Amino acid sequence: MKIEFDHQMSSHCENGVTRNLLRHEGIDISEPMVFGIGAGLFFAYLPFIKLHGAPVFSFRPMPGHIFKHATKNLGIKVKSQKFRSPAKAMAKLDENLSKGIPTGMVVGVYHLSYFPPQYRFHFNAHNIVGLGKEDNQYYISDPIMENVEMLSQEELIRVRFAKGTGSPKGKMYSVECNKSLGDLDTAIKKGIKKNVTQMLHYKGIVGVDGMMYLSKRMRKWPKKYGNKKAERFLGQIVRMQEEIGTGGAGFRFLYASFLQEAAQKLENTQLDKLSADMTQIGDLWREFAVEASRIYKKRAGNTSYNDIADRLYDLGQKEKVLFTHLGKAIK
Amino acid sequence: MKVNDVPQDHSDKFKKEFSVLEFAVDEKGKYKAVKSTGFEPKNVALEQAWEFEEEKFEKARVLCQNKKKSFIYFHMKKNMMNIKILSGYTGYSWFKVWKDCLYKNENKLTEKELDNYRYAFGYKTVDEVRNID
Known part of the structure; x- marks a missing residue:
C-alpha cells in the first residue's frame, strides 16, 4: 500500500518535508515560503563541537526549528513523538501509514543506502517522509532525491535509531489538522520577526555577532593551529556553507526568493529591494x-587569512544592515 | 546569482552524479529553482574531508597489521565512528568496546558479539568484520 503523495525535490530536506506534508493537506505553499516563515536563516560558530577534526559552523538553526516555526506561525497543529523502543516506533509508523497519514521522520544519514556515498557522514538530522509499506519494504519520499526511494525495515530501524551526536530516537511527526491559508500575511511577518531576532539579537557565537567573532578568531588560525589544521577549518566552513543540509550561500538565495514572494503578498516594495540586497x-x-578555497587548494597567491576574515567581517556588517532594515520594513 | 551562473562543476573523485536544487534569478529578476551538479570549492573541500578520513583509517590498518589493535578498531575508524557511537549501536558499554579494540582480545569475541558488530557497521556477513583489506 502506498499513499498518493506529490513528491517534489527541494534544496533543503526540512523545507522539502514541511512543504510536501502541507501540500498533502491541501495547503499550497512554496519552498522559500516555508523557509522564510520557519525563520530558517541562521549562523553559529561552535568551536567546542568537533566534526572531522574541525569545529562546527552552522548555517541552519537546530534541526526541527523550521518545521516547528513554520507550522506554528501558520496555525497548523502537528503531532510529534519520540520513542525508546524501535519495535514501538515501527508499530506506530505502520499504524499511521495504514490510516493513510504520510509521516515525517528524523533519521541519520550514514546508513541510508540510497544516499550518495560522498555525503554519508554521521549527521543525524535528515528528514524523510514515510509513504507506505509493502512486504518488508517502505516507500520513502526524500526531498533531496529526485524519485521515491525504498528502504527495508532493518535499514529504516537503523537510520531512525542512529547513534552519535543528536541521536533522532525514532522521532516522527505528522500534520494533524487542515486549515485554510487565510492569515498568510501575519505568518510571514512573524517569520521575519523571528529571523531578525535570531540574526541580530542573539549574541556571542550566534547570528551576525557570531560571524564577527569567527572573523576575529580566523586571523589567528595559522599561527595557533599550523597551516594544515587551519586549511581543514576553512574547508569545513565551505563544506558547511555549500552542503545540501546546511545552506550558507544557498540559504541566502532561498531567503531572497522568500522576500520576493513576501513583497508580492504584502504589497511592500521595500521587501523587493531587500530581496535584491540579499541576492x-x-x-x-x-x-x-x-x-x-584558494588557500586550501594551495593556490593562494596573495590571499591570506586576514583577507578572508575581512570578507567575513564585511558580510556580517552587510547582514546586520539588511536585517535592521527588514525589521523596520514589516512594522 | 543569475540562472546561467549556477555552478555546474564535476568532481573526479565521486563517480555517482548527484545534483542539488539551487535558487537563482532569471532575466526578469524572478527567482526560480535550478539544478546544479556541484560547486568547485565545495567539491575540493569535500574531497579533502574524505582524504582526512582515509588517512585516519589507513593509520588504523597499520596498527592492526602491527598487532596493536583489533579488526573492530579498524572498522570503527573506517565507518568514521568513535567508541561512543559504536557503543550506542551495539548496546555495549564504552569500556567493553574499548577492550574489543585491542589486538589481544580479538580472538575472544563470540559469534553473537561479532554479529552485533556486523549490525552496527551495516555489513551483510560476519566475515566482512574480520576482513581488514
Whole structure:
C-alpha cells in the first residue's frame, strides 16, 4: 500500500518535508515560503563541537526549528513523538501509514543506502517522509532525491535509531489538522520577526555577532593551529556553507526568493529591494567560498587569512544592515 | 546569482552524479529553482574531508597489521565512528568496546558479539568484520 503523495525535490530536506506534508493537506505553499516563515536563516560558530577534526559552523538553526516555526506561525497543529523502543516506533509508523497519514521522520544519514556515498557522514538530522509499506519494504519520499526511494525495515530501524551526536530516537511527526491559508500575511511577518531576532539579537557565537567573532578568531588560525589544521577549518566552513543540509550561500538565495514572494503578498516594495540586497549578499558568500578555497587548494597567491576574515567581517556588517532594515520594513 | 551562473562543476573523485536544487534569478529578476551538479570549492573541500578520513583509517590498518589493535578498531575508524557511537549501536558499554579494540582480545569475541558488530557497521556477513583489506 502506498499513499498518493506529490513528491517534489527541494534544496533543503526540512523545507522539502514541511512543504510536501502541507501540500498533502491541501495547503499550497512554496519552498522559500516555508523557509522564510520557519525563520530558517541562521549562523553559529561552535568551536567546542568537533566534526572531522574541525569545529562546527552552522548555517541552519537546530534541526526541527523550521518545521516547528513554520507550522506554528501558520496555525497548523502537528503531532510529534519520540520513542525508546524501535519495535514501538515501527508499530506506530505502520499504524499511521495504514490510516493513510504520510509521516515525517528524523533519521541519520550514514546508513541510508540510497544516499550518495560522498555525503554519508554521521549527521543525524535528515528528514524523510514515510509513504507506505509493502512486504518488508517502505516507500520513502526524500526531498533531496529526485524519485521515491525504498528502504527495508532493518535499514529504516537503523537510520531512525542512529547513534552519535543528536541521536533522532525514532522521532516522527505528522500534520494533524487542515486549515485554510487565510492569515498568510501575519505568518510571514512573524517569520521575519523571528529571523531578525535570531540574526541580530542573539549574541556571542550566534547570528551576525557570531560571524564577527569567527572573523576575529580566523586571523589567528595559522599561527595557533599550523597551516594544515587551519586549511581543514576553512574547508569545513565551505563544506558547511555549500552542503545540501546546511545552506550558507544557498540559504541566502532561498531567503531572497522568500522576500520576493513576501513583497508580492504584502504589497511592500521595500521587501523587493531587500530581496535584491540579499541576492548580492549571497553572491558575496559565493565569492568568499572561492577565495577561501584558494588557500586550501594551495593556490593562494596573495590571499591570506586576514583577507578572508575581512570578507567575513564585511558580510556580517552587510547582514546586520539588511536585517535592521527588514525589521523596520514589516512594522 | 543569475540562472546561467549556477555552478555546474564535476568532481573526479565521486563517480555517482548527484545534483542539488539551487535558487537563482532569471532575466526578469524572478527567482526560480535550478539544478546544479556541484560547486568547485565545495567539491575540493569535500574531497579533502574524505582524504582526512582515509588517512585516519589507513593509520588504523597499520596498527592492526602491527598487532596493536583489533579488526573492530579498524572498522570503527573506517565507518568514521568513535567508541561512543559504536557503543550506542551495539548496546555495549564504552569500556567493553574499548577492550574489543585491542589486538589481544580479538580472538575472544563470540559469534553473537561479532554479529552485533556486523549490525552496527551495516555489513551483510560476519566475515566482512574480520576482513581488514
